[in-house]
Amino acid sequence: MEIQGHFDHFNFNVTDLSRSLAFYKEALGFVPVGEIDGPEGQFKIMYLGDGHSLFRLELTWLRDHPQKYxxxxxEFHLCVRVEGDYATVREQHRSMGCLCYENIEMGLYFIQDPDGYWIEILPAENQVKI
Structure with a gap:
């Protein structure tokens, strides 16, 4: 039997769920598409969607883990392709203070979320490199 899998979601554990939700909305336009509340408030999981694909980013908040992860x-990261003018998007990330690494030659850059996770930002496939 051949197994055929497909990507469903990727998880980041976060220390402040409200701060992370605001960051992902402002930086990438990701919005909540589902949630799970743990018993007695032990945890909360929020699934974020991009409105274009079925892939989701899972943000997990654990009540008993307030310290940084x-x-x-x-050396791991999530990669997102962005629509619109790539230079304008990059400047928005720069003004937010979350742009943490640029590789002009490769036409990409990285932003960092409030918990330190890196997200690679690429232009829509039909755009030229920066």
């Missing part, structure tokens, strides 16, 4: 060397 250890992200190691932060």
């Amino acid at each position: 250890n992200l190691g060397e932060c």
Whole structure:
């Protein structure tokens, strides 16, 4: 039997769910599309969608984990393609103070969310490099 999987969601654990929801809405236009409340308020999971694909970003808040998460060397990341004028989007991220790394030669940059997770930002496929 051949197994055929497909991507469903990716998880980031966050320390302040409201702050993270506001960041993802402003930086990438991601909005809540589902949620799960843990028993007795132990945790809350929010699923964010982009309005274009079925893939979701899961933000998990744990009541008993208020400290920052250890992200190691932060060698993992989520990648998002953005619509619109790429330079304008990049300047919005710069003005938000979340742009943390640029590679002009490769035509990409990274933003960092409030918990330190890196998100690679690429232009829509039909756009030229910056």
